[in-house]
Structure formats: C-alpha cells, structure tokens
Amino acid sequence: MLQTTPRAATADGYDAKTFYDGLVAHGLIVPVGVPGVFGRGAVFEDVLERFNALVSDLSRHDGAEVFTFPPVIDRSILERVHYLDSFPHLCGAVHSFFGNELAALALAERANAGGPWGELLAQTSVVMNPAACYPVYPSLAGTLPAQGRLVTMLNWVYRHEPSPEPTRMQSFRVREFVRAGTPDQVIGWRDMWLQRGLDLLHSLELPARSDVATDPFFGRGGRMLAAGQKEQKLKFEVLIPVISASDPTPVCSFNFHQDHFGSTFGIKTADGEVANTACLGFGLERVVMAIFKTHGFEPKHWPLAVRERLWK
Numbered sequence: 446m447l448q449t450t451p452r453a454a455t456a457d458g459y460d461a462k463t464f465y466d467g468l469v470a471h472g473l474i475v476p477v478g479v480p481g482v483f484g485r486g487a488v489f490e491d492v493l494e495r496f497n498a499l500v501s502d503l504s505r506h507d508g509a510e511v512f513t514f515p516p517v518i519d520r521s522i523l524e525r526v527h528y529l530d531s532f533p534h535l536c537g538a539v540h541s542f543f544g545n546e547l548a549a550l551a552l553a554e555r556a557n558a559g560g561p562w563g564e565l566l567a568q569t570s571v572v573m574n575p576a577a578c579y580p581v582y583p584s585l586a587g588t589l590p591a592q593g594r595l596v597t598m599l600n601w602v603y604r605h606e607p608s609p610e611p612t613r614m615q616s617f618r619v620r621e622f623v624r625a626g627t628p629d630q631v632i633g634w635r636d637m638w639l640q641r642g643l644d645l646l647h648s649l650e651l652p653a654r655s656d657v658a659t660d661p662f663f664g665r666g667g668r669m670l671a672a673g674q675k676e677q678k679l680k681f682e683v684l685i686p687v688i689s690a691s692d693p694t695p696v697c698s699f700n701f702h703q704d705h706f707g708s709t710f711g712i713k714t715a716d717g718e719v720a721n722t723a724c725l726g727f728g729l730e731r732v733v734m735a736i737f738k739t740h741g742f743e744p745k746h747w748p749l750a751v752r753e754r755l756w757k
Contacts, residue, residue, distance in 0.1 A: 459689050461610040464738065468611060471742040480607040481615035485730075488744065493618075493733045495755040496649075497599065500620050500727060503641060509597040509622065514580040516601035516616075517571040522579055525709055531662045531670060535604040537573035540566035573603030577621035578724040582706045585625050585722075591715040593626025595634075599729075612687055612694050612731050619726040625707070627714050631721045635681075635699050638725050642683055642697050646732070649751050651685050651739055658682040658695065679703070685735040696731040700724050 457463075468474045468489075475484030485493070517539060523529065529536060540563065542552060548565060555562040574580065577600035585594060603616050624634045639655060646653035658680045659671035674680055679701045684693035700723060706712065707720035714720050740747040744755075 459686065461688050464688065464734075465609065465611040467742055468734070468737065473737065473742065474611070479615070480609050481613060483611075483614075489733060492736060492744065492755065493729050496727075496732055496736075497620050497729060499645060499754070503645060504597065504622070507595060509595045512581065512584070512596055512598045514574070514598060514600055516574055516603065518574045518580050519583075520568075520570050520572045522583065523572055523575070526579070526706070528575065531660070531667060532575065534663050535575055535606065535661070537575070537603045537605050539569045539571050539573065541569050543567045574600060575602060575604055577602050577619035577726050578623045581623045582710045582712070582722070585623075585720075586711045588713045588717075589625055589715060589720055593624065593630045593714070593720070595625075596623045597621065610688060612734055614730060617731075618729045620729055621724060621726040623722060623724045625712055625720050625722045627718070628703075628721045631723045632701060635701055635723045635725065639681055639683075639699050642699075642725070642727070646683060646685070646696070646735075648754055649736060650748055651735055653683050653685050653696070653735075654693075655681050655683050658698065660700075685739070687731070687735050687738045694731055694735065695728070696735055697727050698725065 465474075469476060471488075472486040473489040475486060477483055520538070523536065542549065542565070544552070544565065552562055552565045555565070577598065580600070581596050581598070585596075597620070599618060599620050601616060602619050605615065606613050607615060622638070624631050626634075643653055643655060657675055657678050659674045660680065662668070662670045681699040682695040683697035685696050687694040702722045702724070704719040704721050706722045712720040712722070736747075736751075740751060744752065
C-alpha cells in the first residue's frame with residue numbers, strides 16, 4: 446500500500462519563496478547569502494546521485510565514452526562559437542590579479558574597505574563553462590568513425606542569472622550526452638532519448654511533458670534567432686510544474702545543432718561531410734527539486750514505487 450505524504454511535509458502551491466523556504470527548513474539546501482547559489486544537503490545529494498545512476502543505467506548499452514571536465518573552459522571556445530553574440534548576459538569570465546606588490550596592496554585596501562576592486566584584476570584565459578557540452582566539441586575534431594561518436598559527462602555549469610527562485614541557479618550540474626555523426630544518426634538518437642527521458646521521469650511519477658523550446662537569446666536579434674529555432678524545432682524541453690502550474694520548469698533539454706559545431710571545430714563524418722551534432726542534458730538539481738515538489742520534502746513519505754525506483 447502506498448504511503449501518503451503528511452500535509453506538513455508537502456510543497457503546497459506554486460510560490461517560489463514558499464518552496465525555497467521549505468527546501469531550507471528540511472535541510473535540503475543551505476543558503477550562502479548569494480541569490481541563485483546554495484549548498485546541498487545530504488538528502489538532496491543522495492536523491493541527485495540516485496537519479497543520475499538511473500540515467501547511467503538507461504544508457505549502459507549505448508557505448509558512450511565517459512569524459513570529465515572542470516567547471517572552467519578555454520575562453521577561445523566561447524569566442525569561436527560566438528557565444529557572446531547571443532548570450533552576453535549569461536557569461537562568467539574569470540579574472541585574476543597580475544600586478545606588482547604595490548598594486549596588491551591597493552587591491553587589498555579596497556577590498557578591506559568594502560569598495561569596488563574588480564578593475565584591478567585582468568581577464569584570464571578561462572571562463573566559467575556555460576553549457577555542459579561545450580568542452581566536448583574541440584575533442585571531436587577530425588574524422589568520426591562510421592557510427593559517429595557518443596560522449597557523456599556530468600559537468601558543473603555557470604550562468605549569470607542571480608535569482609531568489611530556487612530552480613534558477615547560477616551554478617548547477619548537468620548530466621549531458623553529445624552525439625556526433627550524420628543528420629540521420631543524430632536526429633534519430635535525439636528522438637529516441639526524448640522518449641526515453643520522458644519515460645524515466647514518468648517512472649518517478651512526475652507530471653512531465655515535452656514541448657518545442659528556444660534558448661534565452663539576448664536582445665532584439667535574439668528574438669529572431671529564437672523564432673527560427675522554434676520554427677525548425679531544433680530544441681525540445683521536458684517540463685514539470687515546480688514553481689508555476691502554467692509555466693512549468695524545464696528539467697531536460699534536447700538540442701539539434703545541425704552542422705554548427707561540426708563546421709566550427711572541423712568535425713567530419715566518415716564520408717568527409719561536415720558532421721551534425723546534438724546534445725541532451727538533465728538539469729540534475731531541477732529534476733531533484735521537481736521530485737521534492739511533486740512528492741513532498743521527506744522521502745520516507747514518497748510513494749512506494751518512487752522510493753523503490755530510486756533506492757532499489
């Protein structure tokens with residue numbers, strides 16, 4: 446018999462502050478004083494790791510290469526893909542100190558006095574990684590095998606979106622897959638994973654659905670890019686109500702890049718054509734929040750089938 450969740454442990458309603466406060470009260474996240482940045486408690490991390498394990502189990506026979514990357518990437522990657530043309534508002538560049546001892550003293554004095562000190566730093570050769578798939582494409586340069594290539598990784602991502610809304614984080618983790626090959630290989634893989642992702646989330650009794658989506662392009666030109674992206678159905682998202690019933694939260698995205706990264710990084714198919722690529726990513730923190738929102742803040746009161754799926 447399934448156990449029901451006591452009212453005191455539920456995440457009633459769709460209010461960002463109430464949900465955030467509930468996550469904090471139950472020790473699931475830990476405030477650190479910066480909007481969009483928080484620690485994760487042991488229970489939160491346990492659920493996250495178990496969900497990621499389900500993704501690994503689903504893909505265990507796919508033959509994916511497993512990569513691990515740091516949370517910073519070569520600045521030139523963003524420059525080569527023209528990231529700042531479309532997403533300047535999300536970028537996080539890393540700056541550091543390059544001065545002499547006198548300049549160091551001035552830097553410390555400003556910081557200790559609570560004044561601005563950023564102009565005393567200079568840009569480094571790395572930036573925070575804004576998309577989990579970005580570090581992969583340079584490694585795919587050259588000619589792919591006939592079957593193409595498939596890579597998976599779990600990466601930290603940074604986007605400058607400070608917000609009190611808990612699902613809009615400045616730093617978060619994405620379980621990512623990247624497929625490179627012919628258009629048919631890539632599109633078929635994406636469509637297979639779209640259904641696979643929905644089935645996985647439905648197995649956790651989450652009210653997930655998919656829809657055509659667009660990236661958060663910047664400015665007037667960005668609206669034109671978004672319209673073209675939507676018209677060609679290049680991006681799909683899986684949505685679950687977490688903060689709003691009418692505007693559900695994307696927890697998983699599927700992007701078909703056509704030959705954009707193939708031409709940028711010199712990735713060729715076995716027959717010499719420019720390769721197509723696609724990626725899919727599960728926003729792990731968002732999936733976990735969707736589980737807590739749907740089933741309550743205390744896993745011991747979740748439906749039995751959900752507990753057995755995660756703690757099998």
